[in-house]
Amino acid sequence: MKRLALFLITACLSVGAMAADVIKAERMEKFGDITVHYNTFNSTFLTPDIAKAAELTRSKNQGVINVSVIKGGKPLMAQVSGTVKDLTSKTVPLTFQQITEQGAIYYIAQYPVPQQETRTFEIKVQTGDKINTLNFNQELFPGE
Known part of the structure; x- marks a missing residue:
């Protein structure tokens, strides 16, 4: 599982770098002392083993x-749900x-990408009694 965590971190960084022309921003949002990092990519970026x-x-x-929740520089468990439109x-x-891996907690989900289009994501992150919502658009492309 260490390889999975390393890959997901690397995928987030490399996909973010490759999509920099489209995104133009770091994929994170702060809610008080909680930071939510998020990224979306085509599943063909994953190796078969991962x-x-x-x-x-x-x-x-x-x-x-892929969503991760950080508080005070440490991973935080949360309830993560959402939709893509x-x-x-x-x-x-x-x-x-x-x-959950040594020193990391990630939340991952899959969704269909039948054609190139812009999708709207709504992600709810609940930590304790607080629910924070991320809303973002992402242009998606089917893989090769």
């Missing part, structure tokens, strides 16, 4: 969203699974 370990489907038509307002619920 996808299998994370129980993810590796396909050109599947995207992955296409341009016709068709909404797909995101089912996040928690991955």
